[in-house]
Amino acid sequence: MRGAAGSSDATVMTLDTAAKRFLEMVSAASAPEIARLSPAEMRERFSRLMRLVGPKSTPIGRIDDGELLGGAGPIPFRVYTPCESTDGCLPGLIYFHGGGGVFGSIETHDGLCRMLANASGCRVISIGYRLAPEHPFPAAVEDSHVAVNWVFAYASTLAIDPTRIVVAGDSAGGGLAATVCQRASRDGGPRIALQLLLCPVLDLAAESQSRRDLAAGYFFDKATLDWMIKQYCKTDVELTDPRLSPLRAKDLSGQPPTHVHTAEFDPLHGEGRAYADRLQQAGAEVRYTCHAGMIHHFYGMASVIPYAHVAMGVIGGDVKKALARKSHAAVR
Amino acid sequence: MQVTWAIMTSQSSELDPPKKDASYLVHRILKQQSIDRPVAATDDLREVGLSSLDMVELVLSVESEFNVRIPEGAITPANFRSIASINTLISSLRT
16 A cells, blocks of 8 residues: 555645646636536536646557447447557556546547556557446446457457456446456456556445545536436446445455555545455455545546656556566466 | 738638737637627626636636746636636736
8 A cells, every 4th residue: 555646644635736726727617517417518528628638649659449349239449559569469458438437438538548558568458338328337337348358359369468458447437447357256257467446436325534525626526426327327226236336346355456546635535445455355466556635537637737647657657567577477 | 912912811810810818718719619709808707608618728728828827826716707807817927
């Protein structure tokens, strides 16, 4: 356990200066009541926000777009080959973008995936799973499961080493990654080398301290979360279902080594920490990092939060090191 | 010759309006959001329809187009209430 950019155990929480400036920008105008926004409006707003604050012109070795066959039709994906190595077999990283299962896309997370590919040395496969409310839960979960199995099955075609495949995601995509990993271990599915969770949504029914303390004013607020749940879940769904709230799964044995990254000023950091603790108790190898002074999705806002570059270097570098250890262990 | 010159000037200014003050930025952002109406210097931008995302774009645009850095604490609703208040802020940062 560690805290980047300062100690996560500090009693006085200090918001990062750049994150504070971003929050000031957002609050300098009157925001429309989120409850009134349609999914289409929210998608457009998030896309625009990412165009404004996301990383700009991040170089990449190579990009390939494709489609894999899901249970309900084709699922688009994009493969990012890092700058350093464009040939040969590489480790793979399957990425599920955030956006509450309602917004976000391969495009909104394009810069983030480029940074992650370069920092981790992995071929990143970003998955365009189906979104609610057109395709409510469990469509995204099913697509994620299919996508992971597909990448393992076609690893040699993708020039990916099947013994070094990471399953990763941010926010709601982190929840999808956790759910996929749980299902893989429960059903004797593919052996996932590592799971990487960035500010994950892990408990839709959570009433954690951070959810209460940071309910408003820190970019990702309770109103947004409530709106997303309403769009993502039909009314008859139990929010405690482990496929929606992986933190509530009873058995967490057999989980792959896990890196969890949370942000100090993110209402979700409580559930991220709790999941890291539970995985460790269940015997998994866990690395937990709380990024001091940061807000939800900080790593995707490199244009306004310079620390995102540092963080992505650390996040990707840790993945690279963990996979290198695995590679050495396999040789022995 | 003079007529040709006048037409060219007209076209040129339409494509690339002069960046004299924040008015240009505010109108450009509002036009992107299909709000095509004149905004007076003292109009309250929130009442005109500037959203929080527009404000993020406005702050970033002011910084890049006027080559200034707005310090922490200066991105306030008061400083960004109107075109006039933004111009005052830009002037204070340039001196």
